[in-house]
Amino acid sequence: MKIISLASTLVALATPIMADTTVSFAYWGDPAELPPFERLVAEYEAANPGVTIDVQHAPWSGYWTRLDAQLAAGAGPDVFFVTNVPSYAARGALAPLDAHINASNFPINEYNQEALRPHSYDGQLYSLPRDNATLVLYYNKDAFDAANLSHPNDSWSWDELSDAAKALAVSSGGRTSRYGIVTESNNWDVWVSQNGGSIFDDGINPTTFKLDEPAAIEAIQYIGDMMNVDRSMPSYLEASQSGGTTQMFLSGQAAMSITNAARLGSYAKADFDWAIAPLPKGPQGLRSNVVGGAGFGLNSNAKDMDAAWDFLSYISGAEGQAIFASAAAPAVPAMNGNPMVQSSFSAPFAEVFLSETDNGKLTAQFPKWVDLQNLYIQPALDLVWNGEVDAATAIGSIADQVEAALAQQ
């Protein structure tokens, strides 16, 4: 007994005054996305003896169920990966970061300022974006060459895109065996802003609904026409049933695909040549891209707030961002004002991703946005995507309801 107590006294003396701290850290990711997270944790622990990072990984499909249950029970990880930041901030689940940022001189100015907007609520920043889900145009070079079409380039606008999509579409026996292009259902708003339209007067503090104005209607109709008139793009429903942008592009069922850098991994397995081009310009020459990506936030219940912030400021600082940007499945860095982060972004066609990130434009991100979409906007858009009514009628029929819902908040 004496020996044991002597030994434990020695151990206690040998460790620094700072007692052992544990910071729990939760994130999602499929197996290919995990290495940078693991590397970050290992490097942080090596640099900070006495601090243990308790890693809580969950797959994307179950992450939110677990996080919401933990938060509802007043628990949850100290630092967590999060999207839909305003709704978590409004619930009081996230701690505001501004005071920590000021106190520790965190280089917040090196972040893409537009990319920070979806991570704030009520004038305070609640999370730091890991990346931006920047969209690019992937195209099947072999299909373009076989059809004798010139490859997409940075001078393309909507007309070139829809003409090429139409020329590449192949139908046999009443069924389209290859579409010109496949896109993702949650990115329809990019087309609206490329045409100079918007969903609301202000994406963060909306007061008026603007989706019923001509510029926005035209953009929605443009998508709808590619689906139902040209039949060069599958409806979002059909695309998801056929495996989405991953499967349709890989299996040659679509010759172009507009999606983000997360596809680089699966497209690397393609048995044809492909390349990446910027998104086309709108008819008036406007460029636009998505803003938004998951970020890292602080749990308002964190036991040791300072230790949690210290870890957060490491993963969201230049070193952490560089690790994410240089991973095998690279994330387009949100801290794109930092030269070290920029140069470590190692994706193929990196320059296209970086320049397109600068075109990012926030369309809507506020606590009620998810409800407004589910209740009004999505059902109306579905009518257009299915070719049942035109965009003006569909959007016009919900404008009053959305205005009323906005006035309520």
Add this chain to the structure above:
Amino acid sequence: MIRRKTKKSIVDWVLFVLLLVGALATCGPFAWTLATSFKPDAEVFTYPPQLISSNPQPGNYVDLFLTLPMARAIFNSLVVVTSITILQVIVCSMAAYAFSFLRFRGREALFVVFLMALMVPPQVTLIPNFIMVRNFGWIDTYRGLILPFAFSSFGVFLLRQYFLTIASELIEAAKLDGCKHWKIYLFVVLPLARPALGALAIFAFVSQWNNFLWPLITTTSPEMQTVVVALSSLRGQFSTDWPLLMAGSIVAVGPVLIVFILGNRSFISGLTAGSFGGR
């Protein structure tokens, strides 16, 4: 006679066709899962659909074990699910014994309360259970995965209904021979209730093997994940690795199939083992 025979064979044929449709409807998705588990990624959604891949990839199964800690996850599932099954059979059979053979005040009322617990969906009790398990410090442990399921009101209900069909003469005979409740429970009721116990065991095993929500919420490290939770990590935010997911599903379905086949043979045969030959 002859007419009767043809009539009977027509009925047989109709039954046969109906059963065939049912069998195809159940086996079809399984066959598709098996076929997809051997396909390369690009062939999963080809049109027209092809059952057999032109370029089979048995390596998918190797990749599965390389990308996920599958062996550990299967071990965890076996430990957790077997423990739950054994505990449920013991606890539920004791409770059912009390509800069937012990006379005490408020017995029927208490039983109704148990039945009401059957009607509360598990989502409602999720957060309270989670808070409790967290306060015990059981997050990310086998205890936290097993003990909340040691009891099931469905199991008590099922066994009580079966126990009530046991002839009271047998119980009385045992009492006359000087048996106390423990002996009656162990040597009379349990052997006679083998089919019901078997049914409960199969049911508990299969439903717990497929349980997703609780293991997802109460495990935080990959070392504690069960098979179903581990497999769900193949469904990413932006893409799903279908061939690996299907290979994983085939692997995960194995233990359930084995339990079902073994269980069917040994337990259902108990149905014919009667106690009163002539009744």
